[in-house]
Amino acid sequence: MSSTTDYRESEVSTDTVAAAAVRARDHLLSLQSDLGWWKGELETNVTIEAEDLLMRQFLGILTPETAEETARWIRSQQSDQGTWTTYYGGPPDLNATFEAYVALRLAGDSPDAPHMRAASAFVRENGGLARTRVFTRIWMAMFGEWSWDDLPVMPPELVLLPSWFPLNLYDFGCWARQSIAPLTIVGTFRPQRWLGFSVDELKVELPPTPPAPLRSWSGAFQRLDAMLHRYERRPLKMLRRHALRRTAEWIVARQEADGCWGGIQPPWVYSMIALTMLGYPMNHPVITSGLRGMERYTIRENTPAGMVRRVECCQSPVWDTALAVVALRDSGLPADHPAMVRAARWLADEEVTITGDWAVKRPALAPGGWAFEFDNDGYPDVDDTAEVVLAIRRLLGPHGSPDGIDAVDPQLAARLRSAARRGVDWAIGMRSANGAWGAFDADNTRTLPTKLPFCDFGQVIDPPSADVTAHIVEMLAEVGQSANPITERAVDWLLANQEPGGSWFGRWGVNHIYGTGAVVPALIAAGVSANHPAIIRAVGWLVEHQRPDGAWGEDLRSYTDDAWIGCGEPTASQTAWALLALLAADPASSAVERGVRWLVDTQRLDGTWDEPHYTGTGFPGDFSINYHLYRLVFPLTALGRYLSGGSAS
Incomplete structure (x- = not known):
């Protein structure tokens, strides 16, 4: 609908938009x-459920009922080709397919069943267990299916390093340090428990990988890892005991009131395993609290196939x-x-x-x-x-x-103000030294952790990002601090970090649409003119990437393939993010009318929108999230601001 005629035919009345907003509002209130x-x-994705079953098998608490309920969910997510992906519509993923296969075997699925043969064939064709990520191979080492000698070493002495020393725990993002700390204990004890079967059918003999050049980061860390392996065979006993004790204290001190660690599943699982390695019995309050807390993260649903169990990672x-x-x-x-x-x-x-x-x-x-x-x-x-x-x-x-x-x-109002x-x-x-913000820590920007062979999956540091910085700028503008030098410096950082095409990178949402949808309203709120060249470029980028049907969509592959930037199947949340930017900068744009029309036309009768595609990000390119409320809150915000002429309440 790029022509003027098409646009006029697609205009939507204010009453129609208002009715859509009321339906969405009522659904959200409910x-x-x-x-x-x-x-x-x-x-x-299904690695969360698979690792939940692996943890229960390791701790000796996996029941047939839990295994089968979880297996029903995992089977339901298998593609017609026999593989699993890490997000809806994504490509087959080796790690997800490997771990899902093992989980189904825990539930009793025969390796000769057609759906299992298809999965194992894909795993073998892609290098088998040897080509999976470090975390998958750690799980298999814990069950004797992979050699601990062939895994990178992270010693518990890491917890003793001062915060100024390179590669100390606080050089890692909070989510990474909370997983690494317990895994240093697991790696020290090198457990090997019975999985109940072998996964030889998932193993492929591969030639050894030649060492990287010594002067490269990879080569340097390969040599360091070799030294650590030698140390692991004969550690300093008093130092090792002290490090294990300090690491255990560090872990226990960070357990939350509901039994979790950091509110996310991976460190939760690894922490309970690590503490049992140190002798914590299964009836210890720390362990029982951890297991009890996991029930809050567990979803059970009746389906025609029977009860289905899945687990939220957060x-x-x-x-x-x-x-x-x-x-x-x-x-x-x-x-x-x-x-x-x-x-x-x-x-x-x-x-x-x-x-x-x-x-x-x-x-x-x-x-x-x-x-x-x-x-x-x-x-x-x-x-x-x-x-x-x-x-x-x-x-x-x-x-x-x-x-x-x-x-x-x-009284409540006074509490809220304070x-x-x-x-x-x-x-x-x-704020970090460059005037911008990361999510959880300040100045968590050392890149050495990203070079470690242990860290082959996901973002392991928390540097400033455009989307987080934009939300802080918007907040500071809202509380009357637009002229604060801190805000002005953050605005300068955002302007300097605009992508060449006019968008902004989205760290915690997919991707350039999310980043641009956050930054443009923040800059406008902070006093940047809609006629500023950066705003004009951003508006132009959004208009250029609007689909003919009026919507916006961006595939998760945009994190690893520039051809997907701003491109993908349409979603309600991403369309709303684009509209929020345009409503702040150019509310009279015909692109706004087309986007609003798409939201109105695709709204469900109950007031929400369908959105199977993932638009949230955990680790760019590695771990993706479908926030089920995004499909409702962001379109409602966009419709509300459209009705008020583009402004926030």
Whole structure:
């Protein structure tokens, strides 16, 4: 619909858009917990379920019922070619297929069954076990199917390194350090337990890989790994005992109130395995709390095939609640609506008031802010903090006014103002030396960890990103700090980091549409003119990548293949992100009309949208997320701002 005639034929009436917004708003309200929060399912891939079964087999607690319920889910995700992917519509993935196959064998599936033969053939054709990632091979070493001698070494002495020393634990992103610490214990004990079968059918004899040149990073770390292997055979006994004790203390100190570690599955699983290696019995409170907490992350559903069990790798109630509040307020729901008051109380209670690992780099900074999950006080993040502050600002009227929460609960309003002030101060204090922000830590930018042979999967550091920095800039503008030199420096960083084509890279969402959808509204809110060359280029990039049907979509392959940047199947969330940018910079654009028309035309009768495609990012190119609430909160926000002329509430 690129011609003027087509555009005029596609115009949508204000009443039609308003009706769509009401349907979306009512659906979103129906999803709120009685306690005040929202939480959509966080869907990932079957390696989460497979490793859950492997952990239970290792600990001796896997039941036939759990194995079969989980296997039904894993089977349902297998492609017609017999493989598994890491996101909807993605290419076959070796690691996911390998781990899914092993999990199905744990559930009793015969290796001679057609679906298993197809999977094992794919694994062998792609190099077998020897070509899987380090984490997959660690699992197989734990069951005697791979040699510990053929895995990179990460010694527990790592925990003893001071924070200024290269490759100390705090050089890694919080999610990586929480997995690495327990794995150093597992690697020390080198357990070999019975899997119940062999996976010889997944092994391929491959010629040894020649060593990399000594003067390359790979070559240097290969030599270092060889030295560490020699040390592992004869470690300094007193130092090793001290390191194991300190690592165990480090792990236990970071268990959260609900039994989790960091609110994410991998360190949770590895921590419980590591502690049992050190002699913690299965009835120890740390272990029982960990296992009990996993039930909250477990979803069971009745299907025609029987009960299906799947596991969330993480949960996002704080993030989802803040986004829901913004969406509802921007679509016109009054701030004193009972749903808003419940959300306000819950968000106030979720403020983080203790120090965590972030204080290693910022020891003088007072705590504040919000985490992503229900229970993750050790790891608040600046992205959630910014979004929660934006939500709080929409719930409060001007100080001393009778508007908003003040009208129904002045004490709650006072709590929210204080919490938001602490959150802003904490977020400002978490900026990195270049004036921008990472998600969880300040100045987590050393690249040495990325060179380690142990770290062959996912992002292992937390450098500043455009999307997180944009959310902080938007927050600072909202609280009247656009002229603050800190904000101005962050704006300069965003302008300097615009991609050549006019977009911005999206670290935590897919991908350039997400980054651009975050940065443009932030720059406009901070006072950058819509006529600024960077904004003009961004608007041009969005218009250029709008699909003929009016929508936007970007495939996850854009992280590894530039041909996919801005291209992919249409999604409601990505269309909304593009609209949020255009509504901030050029609300009268015909591209806005076409995008809104697509949202209205594709809305379901119940008010939400279908979105099987993954638009969230854990590790760019490696681990992807389908946030089930994204398909609702972002389109509702876009429709609300369209109806108000492009502005936020």
